Amino acid sequence: MITMLDVSRRAGVSKATVSRVLNGTGQVKQSTRDAVFRAMEELGYRPNFLAQSLATRSSNSIGLVLSNFDGPYFGKLLRQAAKDVEASGKHLIVTDGHDTPEDEIEAVRLLADRRCDAIVLYTRHMSEAQIMRLFETLPMPLVVINRDVPQARDRCVFFEQQQAAFEAVSYLIGQGHREIACITGPLGTPTAQQRLAGYRAALAGHGIDYHEARVAEGDNKVPGGYEACRQLLANGAPFSALFCSNDDMVIGAMRALSEAGRTMPEQVSLFGFDDQPAAAFLQPALSTVYLPIDAMMETAIRQTLRLLNRQPVAALAPFTGQLRLRGSVARGPFA
Amino acid sequence: MITMLDVSRRAGVSKATVSRVLNGTGQVKQSTRDAVFRAMEELGYRPNFLAQSLATRSSNSIGLVLSNFDGPYFGKLLRQAAKDVEASGKHLIVTDGHDTPEDEIEAVRLLADRRCDAIVLYTRHMSEAQIMRLFETLPMPLVVINRDVPQARDRCVFFEQQQAAFEAVSYLIGQGHREIACITGPLGTPTAQQRLAGYRAALAGHGIDYHEARVAEGDNKVPGGYEACRQLLANGAPFSALFCSNDDMVIGAMRALSEAGRTMPEQVSLFGFDDQPAAAFLQPALSTVYLPIDAMMETAIRQTLRLLNRQPVAALAPFTGQLRLRGSVARGPFA
DNA sequence: CTGTTAGCGCCTTCAC
DNA sequence: GTGAAGGCGCTAACAG
Numbered sequence: 001m002i003t004m005l006d007v008s009r010r011a012g013v014s015k016a017t018v019s020r021v022l023n024g025t026g027q028v029k030q031s032t033r034d035a036v037f038r039a040m041e042e043l044g045y046r047p048n049f050l051a052q053s054l055a056t057r058s059s060n061s062i063g064l065v066l067s068n069f070d071g072p073y074f075g076k077l078l079r080q081a082a083k084d085v086e087a088s089g090k091h092l093i094v095t096d097g098h099d100t101p102e103d104e105i106e107a108v109r110l111l112a113d114r115r116c117d118a119i120v121l122y123t124r125h126m127s128e129a130q131i132m133r134l135f136e137t138l139p140m141p142l143v144v145i146n147r148d149v150p151q152a153r154d155r156c157v158f159f160e161q162q163q164a165a166f167e168a169v170s171y172l173i174g175q176g177h178r179e180i181a182c183i184t185g186p187l188g189t190p191t192a193q194q195r196l197a198g199y200r201a202a203l204a205g206h207g208i209d210y211h212e213a214r215v216a217e218g219d220n221k222v223p224g225g226y227e228a229c230r231q232l233l234a235n236g237a238p239f240s241a242l243f244c245s246n247d248d249m250v251i252g253a254m255r256a257l258s259e260a261g262r263t264m265p266e267q268v269s270l271f272g273f274d275d276q277p278a279a280a281f282l283q284p285a286l287s288t289v290y291l292p293i294d295a296m297m298e299t300a301i302r303q304t305l306r307l308l309n310r311q312p313v314a315a316l317a318p319f320t321g322q323l324r325l326r327g328s329v330a331r332g333p334f335a
Numbered sequence: 336m337i338t339m340l341d342v343s344r345r346a347g348v349s350k351a352t353v354s355r356v357l358n359g360t361g362q363v364k365q366s367t368r369d370a371v372f373r374a375m376e377e378l379g380y381r382p383n384f385l386a387q388s389l390a391t392r393s394s395n396s397i398g399l400v401l402s403n404f405d406g407p408y409f410g411k412l413l414r415q416a417a418k419d420v421e422a423s424g425k426h427l428i429v430t431d432g433h434d435t436p437e438d439e440i441e442a443v444r445l446l447a448d449r450r451c452d453a454i455v456l457y458t459r460h461m462s463e464a465q466i467m468r469l470f471e472t473l474p475m476p477l478v479v480i481n482r483d484v485p486q487a488r489d490r491c492v493f494f495e496q497q498q499a500a501f502e503a504v505s506y507l508i509g510q511g512h513r514e515i516a517c518i519t520g521p522l523g524t525p526t527a528q529q530r531l532a533g534y535r536a537a538l539a540g541h542g543i544d545y546h547e548a549r550v551a552e553g554d555n556k557v558p559g560g561y562e563a564c565r566q567l568l569a570n571g572a573p574f575s576a577l578f579c580s581n582d583d584m585v586i587g588a589m590r591a592l593s594e595a596g597r598t599m600p601e602q603v604s605l606f607g608f609d610d611q612p613a614a615a616f617l618q619p620a621l622s623t624v625y626l627p628i629d630a631m632m633e634t635a636i637r638q639t640l641r642l643l644n645r646q647p648v649a650a651l652a653p654f655t656g657q658l659r660l661r662g663s664v665a666r667g668p669f670a
Numbered sequence: 671c672t673g674t675t676a677g678c679g680c681c682t683t684c685a686c
Numbered sequence: 687g688t689g690a691a692g693g694c695g696c697t698a699a700c701a702g
Contacts, residue, residue, distance in 0.1 A: 001474055001695095003695055003696085004695065013672075013673085014672065014674080015673090015695090015696075015697090016673060016698085017671090017672060017673075020671095020672085020697095023697080026671080026672090027671055027672090028671070028672080029671060032671085032672085044472075046447070046448055047695085047696075048389075048450070048695050048696070049450065050388045050394070050449065050450055050694090050695080050696095051389055051678090051694070051695035051696040051697090052696055052697080053678095053696095054385045054389055054678050054694090054695080054697095055677085055678055055695080055697040056678085056696085056698095057678070059385070068414075069410050069413040069414045069417060070410035070411060070413070070414045074410050075405035075409050076405060078404040078405070079403075079404045079405045079431070082404060082433075091430075091445065092430075092431075093428055093429075094428075094429045095426075095427075096413070096427075109381070110384075112381070113381055113382065113384040114385065115384065115385055137379070139336055221612060222612045222616050223612065223616070226616060248612070251616050251617070254616070254618070255617075255620075258618055277558070277583070278557045278583070278586050278613070281557050281561060281586050281587050281589070282586070282590075283590060283593055285590075336679095338678095338679055339679065339680060340679080340680095348688075348689085349690075350680075350681090350689090350690095351688070352687085352688060352689075354680065354681055354682085355681095355687095355688085357680090358681080360681090360682090361682095361687080363687065364687060367687080367688085382679085383678085383679050383680070385679080385680095386678070386679035386680040386681090386694090387679080387680060388680095388694095389678090389679080389680075389695070390680045390681045390682085390693080390694055391681065391682095392694070671702100672701100672702085673700105673701085673702085674699105674701080674702100675698100675699090676697100676698085676699085676700100677696105677697090677699105678695105678696090678697085678698105679694105680694090681692105682691100682693090683692090683693105684690090684691090685688105685690085685691105686687105686688085686690100
């Protein structure tokens, strides 16, 4: 491994000078600058990132921890993050939270140990208290996605899950449905709870009774949606519409429904959540809630950079859902 | 930020001793060990990862670069990598290659600058020469996924793309299809080229002429599959089966076909590639090629660790496809 | 403009 | 068993 010392010797200057041309700091005569560059070139020198970071106490990178690498719109989210971070001239370093609060915290700590300049945390599991604790103990800025911590609204980017679910189900009701089934996500996660709450609120708001037999818990995955839907069918409580906590589960549910001889959307209308790329191409084309994850991530990164630069920051506005209405919803029996 | 020096003072010992108990190296009296631990605890000490790495010249982490964060089975792949790497007590650090050879190389270099102990590269774009150059210049072990470099079979984990495509299309032919259309991936990538080559080889092997009008280039995404399929339909060359370079494009194609009034699998049989989670739940259930990405990633990590530990390594066997036969293929007109 | 001198926080001989 | 001292590779005053 060739070091700055090697370069300095080859160019006949001191390490300090090499450092100067490397970082473009201070004044260096053009001729010696050239000499240094040439030496670096000839030796194939690459600065040692660790040494640089240690000396400057800044790794010029921001860390991102995701609750689970294999989440639904995870790829999109990651791409957006990479793009925005790199646009700022910094590096992105990503870590997986293994879908448990402990590991999510540990992941954050690891990034902190790595001296990331700032950290962005997309959590599905941490409690508000745990997040607060991080806010208080971390020596670098932290921005949280997907959770609302009222005491730190300037560092929280979140989505009005319940409201969006409420609107989706209200739409179904508006179309004449009253017997509406629901497949939830893992009920251990706030996100799934909130979407379920939105479903319940919509029913309640329209004077429709809540029936346990019309609700099944899924795992946000395709096969899970299939199983949950079979459960629903087995329960025997009739339904003319089905609201799912995400699009993937709708795909599974569609198969269960068609195996049961139900036609869609005639006999069963469908509503999803996420608006994943395939949604518009399913048959029937899926009505769903659009989740502006790229915008959310962009906001998160932008705010993070602000905090990093000690610019004034204001509370962030919650993101709201947007219904994408497509062919999967037909008029219901009460239209 | 509290350092080792703080801990040493608090515990009334030297930095060296703190270092010893931290790393479990050397002999330390139990009582002083306890004192040190207590001091670390009380101060909330966390070792500075950068300083550690710089001093030991090892970051205890392995780097992974992916051609594109938003690839199809990307999440699965990443999860597997994280799991295997962490099982070895190291950290995983991931980077995006932005789907260009230059950025893929740059990403590798960045990881090298970070002094990763080893690097795993999943590339879609780099040429063999570029990969060879990396093999020669990187100071740490490199293992490549998804590319076969004959001179370095012990560091290449790859899949027999062409053979798998050949088998899939041969199966269609065996079922009585002769007019078989094909939607390829981006033809700039070796993967797409190889799958197309497999398609052509299968046709040729069965004495069937190749028709350009039955081939359209897609982009591996759902909407791209839709567009490509419409193109195929517009071309006017009839086909009783459609082979797609990946499952996502099949989803798009299915919509185009049904919009054109084609029934599946009766009028058009379908075959995909990837066996993504939704494949078995589409209607008709999709026949596709299973790609053992987790096994491939596991192999890659395992081999990487071997190289790291200077254990003897042998050439890696290529991975082969496995057909998942489901309802999307009906008997063809020549059955 | 450029070189010298101290660190950054930790590990690691080498003595005691 | 423990401490002192030097070094990992680079940056950052401070002098000239």
